[in-house]
Structures are given as C-alpha cells and as structure tokens.
Amino acid sequence: MKISDILKDNKVTVSFEVFPPKQWDRIENTKAVVREMSKANPAFMSVTYGAAGTASGFTQEIANEIKKDNITPLSHLTCLTSTKDKIHEVVSELKENGIENILALRGDIPEGFVFPDKQYYKYAYQLINDIKEMGDFCIGAACYPEIHPESKNRVEDIEHLKLKVDCGAQFLTSQMFFDNEIFLNFVEMCRIKGIEVPIVAGIMPVTNVRVIKRSLELSNCSLPKKFSKIMERFGEDDKSMLQAGIIYATEQIIDLMANGINNIHIYTMNKPEVASEIMRGLSDIINE
DSSP states (O other), X not given: OOHHHHHTTOOOEEEEEEOOOSSGGGHHHHHHHHHHHHXXXXXXXXXXXXXXXXXXXXXXXXXXXXXXXXXXXXXXXXXXXXXHHHHHHHHHHHHHTTOOEEEEEOOOOOTTOOOOOTTBOOSHHHHHHHHHHHSSOEEEEEEOTTOOTTOSXXXXXXXXXXXXXXXXXXXXXXXXXXXXXXXHHHHHHHHHTTOOSOEEEEEOOOOOHHHHHHHHHHXXXXXXXXXXXXXXXXXXXXXXXXXXXXXXXXXXXXXXXXXTOOEEEEEOTTOHHHHHHHHHHTHHHHTO
C-alpha cells in the first residue's frame, strides 16, 4: 500500500522507524525487533539506509521482513555517498521486491567531505526527480522544523523544501523536535508557502541521554527548558529516564493530535518496549 493513500484521509496514524544492523550476523535480531513492533499495528514502518549506504542490502532485507509481517514498509534511500548507478540498482531491487514507498534523502555531509563528480547526487530533489522516472513509487522527503543546518534562514529552507515537493515528494517526515509550538508554526508556514502534502511529525522518545546528544546536533534541534530539566533530573538513572522519556513523548503526541496533527512517526531506536508503551498510552485516542 502506498503511504500517500494511508495519509490521504488525515486519519490518526502512528508509524515506527527501525534501523538495520551493521553486521549481517545481527540481521535475525533486527527481524525479531520488527516482528515484535508489528504487534502494535503501526500504520507503516520505515527502515533506514544504513551508515553511508554501506548496508543497503540489509535495508532491503528488513523492508521485506516488514512487508512479510503485513505492515507497509517505507525504505529510506540516502544518496550522498552512492553513485547514481548504485542508486538506480537499489531502486530496481526495491521495485523487484514490491517495495513501493521510498524516503528520498541526501544524507548528512561528513566533515571535510567533497562531492566527487557528476555521478553523485548533490541534493535530495535530484534524487526525487530520478526515482520518479524509475517507477510508480510513493516518494517521501525529510523536513526540519527548526531549519536545516545548512540553510541561511527559514525562508530559504522552506523554498528548498517546496522544491522537493514540486519534484514529486508526496509526503514529508520531520526531524525530531521537543517543542510542539515550533512544529505547529513550521507547518503553518509551509501551508502559507503552498506546501500542501501531509507533514508527519517525527517524535523521538529520549530514553538515554548519552545517545541523544549526537542526534540533536544532526537535526539542529533545541531542547525546551521543561525537557532539559527532565534530562537533568532523571538522565543518570536509566530506568527513570526510560519512563520519563516515554511519558514525555506520549504527552507530546497527545498535544499534537489535540492541535490537529494526526500523523505521527516514532523514532524507536529499535526498542519494541518503547513503541508498545507509547501505543498503549494512545490506544483509545488512536481508535476514537
């Protein structure tokens, strides 16, 4: 099923993200994670492309497992360090395996990285253009509620985002954020600028303070005082932070839904217990 069809009625949806293992001998463990998360019946599940695209085959394997568990898969495709020929090969494999949803991403630029030549995509909109020509895929793209780290300002950032939509992105998934007002204002500005596709809110349940620090840098995400205090108070105790992080994320989702944001994507960090606890806290709300 295409994600554009899942989102088109603006019904309440909650989806999950998982990531493939770095080593093949861990693939069965990740498949077990997928099977466990599937029990919560997410609207769809996305699987990341792997570090620098090195595990693209792993991504395909996990996407197939998601599909086998009767959940719609969304395969990430990061083009930064792969040639166009390699990307075309991966897209062909997705097509052969019946994967019809792709999240088209450029990827984060490593420090000191220089784009090699014209055989590489420099921007996500270029990748989106090519995927559109390669098959009948539903294509998604990423967005930054707190401005892409490389953009000069919000105006430029939304112009770049609209270009991705104009090239064929049918929905957008946001980077994580912890202040709902920032996301709500971002969505309003997108609508004013003519971006009408569904914008899915990306929520990261913070269950480990050490893990989140790098993610904050990459997403250009700020922390509201309320959540900073939670991290200061509970961050040194893993069990307390796990519980506090789940509660904060659940309350954040409820507030978003109360403000008309019906599509939520949870960055699960491959933790089925986190996904299931959040879904339990939303059970009646999702099924209203």
